[in-house]
Amino acid sequence: MVAMLSLCEGEWVWSTCTIRVSTSGDSNCVIRAVGELGWRVEVKYMVENGGLLAQEMTAVCQPLQQVPEVTPDENMATIHKLLQNLNDMSLDGQKLQLSSNVDDQVICFERC
DSSP: OTTTGGGGOEEEEETTEEEEEEEETTTEEEEEEEETTSOEEEEEEEEETTEEEEEEEEEEOOOOOOSSOOOOOTHHHHHHHHHHTEEEEEEETTEEEEEESSTTOEEEEEEO
């Protein structure tokens, strides 16, 4: 994990969500997810025992809408749950694969 952490840096996209992965040293990582409808989730991780340990999380729901109301983006809940329980980040060819230890959730992002 630590050796490839810097390779995961950059912007990645999945469905209505764009994430930005940034690193600080060999043991710190920040993932910021932003949805097309204005929601965002940011999590700061520390690499520990080959896995990721969430240190701090900030989440902002989809902003209130004017009439006509826009359907809520269900991807926020999916990404929030994934990032909250993230335990591995790996490259699969040109795709960034994030996996959670809850429900064996895996999402693949493509580089922007």
